[in-house]
Amino acid sequence: xxxxxxxxxxxxxxxxxxxxxxxxxxxxxxxxxxxxxxxxxxxxxxxxxxxxxxxxxxxxxxxxxxxxxxxxxxxxxxxxxxxxxxxxxxxxxxxxxxxxxxxxxxxxxxxxxxxxxxxxxxxxxxxxxxxxxxxxxxxxxxxxxxxxxxxxxxxxxxxxxxxxxxxxxxxxxxxxxxxxxxxxxxxxxxxxxxxxxxxxxxxxxxxxxxxxxxxxxxxxxx
Amino acid sequence: xxxxxxxxxxxxxxxxxxxxxxxxxxxxxxxxxxxxxxxxxxxxxxxxxxxxxxxxxxxxxxxxxxxxxxxxxxxxxxxxxxxxxxxxxxxxxxxxxxxxxxxxxx
Numbered sequence: 001x002x003x004x005x006x007x008x009x010x011x012x013x014x015x016x017x018x019x020x021x022x023x024x025x026x027x028x029x030x031x032x033x034x035x036x037x038x039x040x041x042x043x044x045x046x047x048x049x050x051x052x053x054x055x056x057x058x059x060x061x062x063x064x065x066x067x068x069x070x071x072x073x074x075x076x077x078x079x080x081x082x083x084x085x086x087x088x089x090x091x092x093x094x095x096x097x098x099x100x101x102x103x104x105x106x107x108x109x110x111x112x113x114x115x116x117x118x119x120x121x122x123x124x125x126x127x128x129x130x131x132x133x134x135x136x137x138x139x140x141x142x143x144x145x146x147x148x149x150x151x152x153x154x155x156x157x158x159x160x161x162x163x164x165x166x167x168x169x170x171x172x173x174x175x176x177x178x179x180x181x182x183x184x185x186x187x188x189x190x191x192x193x194x195x196x197x198x199x200x201x202x203x204x205x206x207x208x209x210x211x212x213x214x215x216x217x218x219x220x221x222x
Numbered sequence: 223x224x225x226x227x228x229x230x231x232x233x234x235x236x237x238x239x240x241x242x243x244x245x246x247x248x249x250x251x252x253x254x255x256x257x258x259x260x261x262x263x264x265x266x267x268x269x270x271x272x273x274x275x276x277x278x279x280x281x282x283x284x285x286x287x288x289x290x291x292x293x294x295x296x297x298x299x300x301x302x303x304x305x306x307x308x309x310x311x312x313x314x315x316x317x318x319x320x321x322x323x324x325x326x327x328x
Binding site for chain 2: 033053054055056057059063066067070071074168170
């Protein structure tokens, strides 16, 4: 079974080497997609003997993940993992995330920071008690999705799911779109607990508004 | 009266520019017709302001005709900005496809 890890990276020179080295033993191939970084993320990743793809224009995390996922599909990956380059996730959790896929218990698995309370200890209070419940409410009201973690960036999917889920959101709205498409296409969804270390705040309230606007505009374009 | 003349001069300037752009083939036929209709309709509305006042009053509005024209133009502007936003999103999607194609080609 070929397992690919897709890591989108934008100006992550400080973390990229450590992230690649932590993930490398857990998977068959690591694919870093450099989203036109202005620092030396690309050259550092390239030195690690892995596949590095480069966007010549900065497009956003959603677009970088899609590029990496398309590459993995082309290279006959059986399982594709999405793993951030900022060092907030733990590579040891990859085993937990892919377990339901390997055992054919799910088509797509989302790592959740909210299943175990100790997993989100460092999460900023406003994010934990305001933004996340709001995002959860939006998912429930607009898409009828009821997952513990509404904006999980750590996910794994089978090759079949990756082909089925054709997300168009280039920026952060891809999280909601992937969730929505997984539900729409009747994929077997599973959430598993993961741990996260917080180096910075991450998504702000204004980003949340932007995500909603992006999703609304995408509906109109179709 | 003076304001109406100034407004008509401005419209005449834009109409002249429109014809010039059309002659130089800088705009498409559809764009030319749209803007021609827009500016001619604006000129007619300004010339017949008194009539617009009466129409507006008949509809039960207390504001004068020129105010209603102003509100309508703001609404049209919002619509145009929104259309522009959609168009930009489409262009962004095309750029994404090109950038991805280049990234995967290597």
